[in-house]
Amino acid sequence: MKRTLFHLITMILFLTACQQSKNENKEEKPSAKRATIEDVDRGIRAHIEKEIAASDGYFHYEGDTSVLDLKLVRVHTEYLSVLGPNKFFACVDLATTEGDVYDVDFFLNGTADNMEVTSTNLHKLNGKPYYTWKQSKDKTWFTVPVKNASNDLLGVIEGQDRFTFTYEVVLPQITTDARLWLPIAQSDRFQQITSQNIVARVDYTVIKEATFGNQILFMELSPEQSEQKITISYEVIREEKTAYRDEEAEVDRYLEGTPLIPLTDRFSTIANEVLAESNASTPLTEARALYDYIIDNMRYAKQGKYGTGDANYACDSKSGNCTEFHSFFIALARSVGIPARFAVGASIPSERNEGGVNGYHCWAEFYAEGKWWPIDISEGNKYTPLATYYFGHHPANRIELSKGRNLEFSPGPSTGKVPFLAYPIMEIDGESAQVKTIFSFERKPKASS
Numbered sequence: 348m349k350r351t352l353f354h355l356i357t358m359i360l361f362l363t364a365c366q367q368s369k370n371e372n373k374e375e376k377p378s379a380k381r382a383t384i385e386d387v388d389r390g391i392r393a394h395i396e397k398e399i400a401a402s403d404g405y406f407h408y409e410g411d412t413s414v415l416d417l418k419l420v421r422v423h424t425e426y427l428s429v430l431g432p433n434k435f436f437a438c439v440d441l442a443t444t445e446g447d448v449y450d451v452d453f454f455l456n457g458t459a460d461n462m463e464v465t466s467t468n469l470h471k472l473n474g475k476p477y478y479t480w481k482q483s484k485d486k487t488w489f490t491v492p493v494k495n496a497s498n499d500l501l502g503v504i505e506g507q508d509r510f511t512f513t514y515e516v517v518l519p520q521i522t523t524d525a526r527l528w529l530p531i532a533q534s535d536r537f538q539q540i541t542s543q544n545i546v547a548r549v550d551y552t553v554i555k556e557a558t559f560g561n562q563i564l565f566m567e568l569s570p571e572q573s574e575q576k577i578t579i580s581y582e583v584i585r586e587e588k589t590a591y592r593d594e595e596a597e598v599d600r601y602l603e604g605t606p607l608i609p610l611t612d613r614f615s616t617i618a619n620e621v622l623a624e625s626n627a628s629t630p631l632t633e634a635r636a637l638y639d640y641i642i643d644n645m646r647y648a649k650q651g652k653y654g655t656g657d658a659n660y661a662c663d664s665k666s667g668n669c670t671e672f673h674s675f676f677i678a679l680a681r682s683v684g685i686p687a688r689f690a691v692g693a694s695i696p697s698e699r700n701e702g703g704v705n706g707y708h709c710w711a712e713f714y715a716e717g718k719w720w721p722i723d724i725s726e727g728n729k730y731t732p733l734a735t736y737y738f739g740h741h742p743a744n745r746i747e748l749s750k751g752r753n754l755e756f757s758p759g760p761s762t763g764k765v766p767f768l769a770y771p772i773m774e775i776d777g778e779s780a781q782v783k784t785i786f787s788f789e790r791k792p793k794a795s796s
Contacts, residue, residue, distance in 0.1 A: 382435065382459035387427045390462030391437035391453055392626065395419055406441055408451070410469065417441035418716060420448060420738070421625070421635045433457060438470070442631065446590030446720060446739035448473055474735035501733055502726070504697050508585045508743035509791035512693070512704075516577045516771050517783040518568065525568040525775040527782070528554075528760065530748040530768045532581055532692070533562055536591070538747055542582035548575055554758070558600075559751035561768065565758065581746065582791075588741040590718040598714055601686035605753040607657045607766055608678045614658070615682040622683065630685050630715035634722075637679045638738055642728045645672060656689075656709075656752065656766050669725040670767070673711040674752075676724055686714035691769040692747040694726075695788050704786035707748075707769035710741055 398406050405416035420440035428436040435455040442448045450471035455462040469477060516529065531553065534540045545551070545564070549572055554563040564579070604610035618637060621627075625636035648666040656670035658678035664671075673689055680687040691709040696702070712719045721741040727734035754765040761777050773780045 380459040382429050382433075384424070384427045384429065386459040387429065387435045387437055387455070387462070388422060388424060388626070390435065390455055390457070391422060391427075391439060391464075394453070394455075394462070394464050395439065395441075408441075408449075408467065408469070413469065415441075415443060415449070417443060417449065418631055419629070420631055421627075421639070423450075424625075430454075435462060440635070440735065442590075442739060444590065444716065444718065446718075448735050448739050450474075450476075450735065471735065473740060474733050501730060502694070502697050502744075503733065503736065503742040504695075504744040505587050506743060507587070507793065508583075508695065509793065510583055510585075510695055510744075511789045511791070512581045512583055512695070512746050513785075513787045514579045514581075514748075515785040515787070517785070518572055518575050518577070519773075519775075519780055519782065521568055521570045521573045521775060523570070523776045525572075525773060525780070526758070526760075527564075527566045527568060527577075528768070528772040529564040529577070529579065531562040531564050531579065532583075532746055532748050533560075535747075537586045537588045537741075539584040540581050541584060542580075544580045545578070546580075547577045548572070554756050556754055556756040558755065559749075561749045561751065561754065561756075563749075563756060563768065583746055585743045585745065587743040588721045590716075590720045590739055592718050596719070598686045601688045601714065602681050602684065604678075604681070606764075607655065607659075608674050608681070608752060609658065610678070610682055613662065614678045617662070618679040618683045621679075630713075631720075633683065634680060634685055634713045634715055634720065635738060637676060637685075638722060638724055638727070639734075640679075641672060641676055641724050642731075642734055645675065645724075645728065647672075647725055647728055669709045669723075672725040672728065673709055676711055676713075676722070680713050688712050688719075688750070689752050689767065690747050690750045691767050692745055692749075693786050695744040695746065695790075697742075697744050700790040702787065704788055706786065708745065709767070709769070 395406055405418065408415045408417060418441065420442045423438040426438040430436055433456055437453040437455065439451050439453065440448050441451055449469050452468045452470045453464050454466040456465050457463050471477065532540055549566055549568060551564055551566045554565050556563060621636050621640045622633050627633040627636040644665055646666045647668065649668055651664055652660050653667040654670055656674045658674040661667050661671035661675035677687040677689060689709065689711055691707055693704050694708040695704060710721065710723045712721050720739050723737040723741060727737040749768040752767055754768055760772050760774055765772065770784050771782045773782045
C-alpha cells in the first residue's frame, strides 16, 4: 500500500513537473510579435539610414534608366501598410540636390523587428506619376504606366516661360502733395528682364534698398497728376526655380525675427512638437514636416486680417492668403534654426496666353544641405497632388518684384518700415491712400531650338 501510494505521489510530481516545464517553455518562446504601422515606419527608416551611411550621406538608387543620389525628405506615414504575414509597403519622398523630389515605393519582407527591402520603384517625379496601381480579379495589385503626365493644366509651366508683364497704376484724386512707391522687378539667375519701359508724366527716381537689394520707383506728386496712369512694362524670360546655391547670401540674417514674423515660444513649441511627431532629424526633413503641417492645418481664405503677412494672425486663425501661409512657415522654421526668406511678385496664368493677372502672389525659400529650396505652400494647399512639386520648385510662369520683409529705405513712407512690397504705397499729405493697380500679361512664343 505504501509502495502504491509512493508511486502515485511520484507520478503526480512527475506530471506536475512536466506541466511546469511545458509552461516554462511556452514562456521562453513567446509567439511572434504582430507587426504594426509603427514597425513599418521604423523598418523603412532603418533601411534608408543604413543605405545613407554606406553611401557618403546619400541614398543611392540605381535603376534601368536612372542613377540617383538622394536625400530623405519624408516618410509618407499615411501610406505605410501591413500587406500580410511578413509583407509590408512604404512610400518615401527622396530628393536630389537640385530639388527634384522622387516618390519611391518600397516593398519589405520580414518581421516586426527585422525587415528587409525586396523591391524599390520610382513612382513619381515632382508629383507626376510614372505608373498607377490597379487591382486584379484575384485581389492582387499591379502597376499600369502613366504616359505623358503633365502639370501644365494645374497652373505649372516647367522649364522656361517668356512673357510681357505690365504693372499699371491709376492714381486717385490728389488734393495736395503726395508720394508714391512702386517695386521694380530685377534680373537674377532665374529671371531675365530683357526690356523695361516706364511711362509716367512726372519725374521719378529709383531708390536702392540696401538690405535685400530691391529697387523702388519713387515719385513726388501734385494735384496735376490726379487720375493719371503710370505703367511699367517688362519683357521677361523666366526659368523654373529649383534648389540652388547662393554664396553671397548672409544666411544668418534669415534666422532673425521681425515685427510680423516674431521668434516667440509659441512658434518654437509648435515647431518642436511637429518635428517630434514626424521623426524629422535633418533640416530637409524638418522643413518638409513644417510644410506639411501648414498644408494640413491652414485654410486658404481671403477673410479677416488676411494679406498682412502676420504670423501670429496665421497661427490664431489658421487661414489667410499666401502671405499668411509663408509668414507662418518662416516663423516656425526660424524658431528651430532653419533659415527661411520671403519674396513676392505675380503668378502668370498657364491656361491662356494673355489677359489679366489676379493680383500679387508670394512664396518662400528655406536653407538646407547648403542650398536654398523654393517652396509655395499656399499653392500646394490648393491642390494636394502638387504639394510635392511645390516643395523644391517655383514654376517658370511667375515674375518676382521684391524680396524680404520689414523693408527700410529713404525717402520712405511716414509709417516706417514696409512689411513687404507688392502693390504701390501712396501717401497724400502724409496719410495712406488707396491706388488702383492692374496686372496684365502676354505670353511670347518659345525660342526655337
